[in-house]
Amino acid sequence: MPRLPSPTAGELRRDPLPLRGRTALVTGAGRRGGIGYAVARRLAAYGAGVYLHHHVPHDAAMPWGADRPEEVVAAVRAALGEPGAPVADGPADLSDPSAREQLIATAAEALGGRLDILVANHALSGSDGTLDTVDAAMLDAHWAVDTRSVLLLAQAYARRRAATPAAGTGGRVVMMTSGQDIAGGMPEEIAYALQKGALASITRSLATALAERGVTVNTVNPGPVDTDYLTGDAYEAVAARFPAGHWGMPDDPARLVAWLATDEAAWITGQVIDSEGGFRR
Structure with missing residues (x-):
């Protein structure tokens, strides 16, 4: 098999x-305080058209509250x-298994097809607990949102790409996990840790399944x-466990996610990447 040619000087210059x-x-x-918002801003700054999904009832029920989508x-x-x-946006309750096809279709059409x-x-x-307190309802709720909906979204995305003649290479799927496999785990959030761990475990399988479609995962x-x-005090205690003495900010993982979306990361797939700033667990 012939080797690919080395990039030209022009190709080496950063776009x-x-x-x-x-x-x-x-x-x-x-929510402007969240990682998703920071990722969307980075992708937009890099030139992409972006569709922002939100589920306001979830954020409104949390201590941090919800933002107005238009803002x-x-x-x-x-x-x-x-x-x-x-740049467009829309709601979807991803605990509903039928929502993923509509969300993918709506986003694609809003962004030009x-x-x-x-x-x-x-x-x-929330809706979680320790090993002593977790129950079937907690497990099912986290499974539906944190894992099942992600896999079904990836499925709907892949089908949309297959049905889009101009899709070509450059497809990207990026999922989010939470360090549940690193020392100490997440013993206070058993349901969440379990379902996020499932995403880490399926990453390589999805990458293999989508490689022939020009998609990295x-x-x-x-x-x-x-x-x-x-x-x-809890905030300060966590900050002290970073070598830099402060928490990661939403734009820290957003930079990594945005880079994975570019052609510079085309040879990276099937990986679970920690972006923890040297956090000492």
Whole structure:
């Protein structure tokens, strides 16, 4: 098999808009304090058209509260690197197994008919417990949102790509996990840790399944990120376990996710990548 030619000098120069002309769906991107929003802004700044998924009732029920979707969209649009690239948004309750086909279709149509990048960032917060307190309802709720919906979204995404003649290479799926396999685990969140662990375990299988379609699949563990969910002494205790002395911020994992979406990461697939800033567990 012949070797591919080395890149030319021109090809080695970094494109300031490496995602120009591409499109992305980012789930769980309805709150400006969250990782999904930071990812959407990065992708938009790199030139991509972006569709932001949100589920406002979930955030509204959490201590951090919900943002108004139109304000989130306006902030992402302000980051656009390619004037005129589309930015759109819409709701979906991904605990409903029928929602994923509609979400993929709606996002693709809003972005011009094609969907290149899927970032499955959404997750269920709360409704969890220790080994002593977890029950069937908690396990089922986290399975439905954290795992089943991600796999069904990947399935719907792959089908959409297969039905899009101009899709070509450059497809990307990025999933999110939570470091549940690293020392100490997550003993206070058994249901969440179990379902996020399933995504880490399926990463390589999905990468193999989608390789022939020109799609890479990777999973990112962002580590502890300041998304407004912790305050006080507990917040300071976590900060002290980073060598830099402060938490990761949403844009820290967002930079990694955005890079994985570019052609520079075309040779990286089937990986679970920790982005934890040296966090000492």
